[in-house]
Amino acid sequence: xxxxxxxxxxxxxxxxxxxxxxxxxxxxxxxxxxxxxxxxxxxxxxxxxxxxxxxxxxxxxxxxxxxxxxxxxxxx
Numbered sequence: 001x002x003x004x005x006x007x008x009x010x011x012x013x014x015x016x017x018x019x020x021x022x023x024x025x026x027x028x029x030x031x032x033x034x035x036x037x038x039x040x041x042x043x044x045x046x047x048x049x050x051x052x053x054x055x056x057x058x059x060x061x062x063x064x065x066x067x068x069x070x071x072x073x074x075x076x
Contacts, residue, residue: 036063036067036071040061040062040063040067041071043060043061044057044058044061044063044067044068044071044072045071047060047061048068048071048072054068054069054072
């Protein structure tokens with residue numbers, strides 16, 4: 001019997017979450033990580049073109065290593 005109530009409660013929670021997400025989307029909210037600014041992407045590309053490695057480029061541009069890797073693979 002407790003399982004039935006738990007399942008019902010979970011369904012109500014999921015319904016409320018989906019309603020909140022759809023309301024936020026209707027208001028124009030954006031979800032997820034913010035995009036890397038184009039200024040920083042240009043700085044990463046310039047540092048890579050100058051021959052710097054991934055770690056050095058990340059430090060110079062002030063971004064993470066994964067951002068540099070992503071930009072490097074998209075440019076290739």
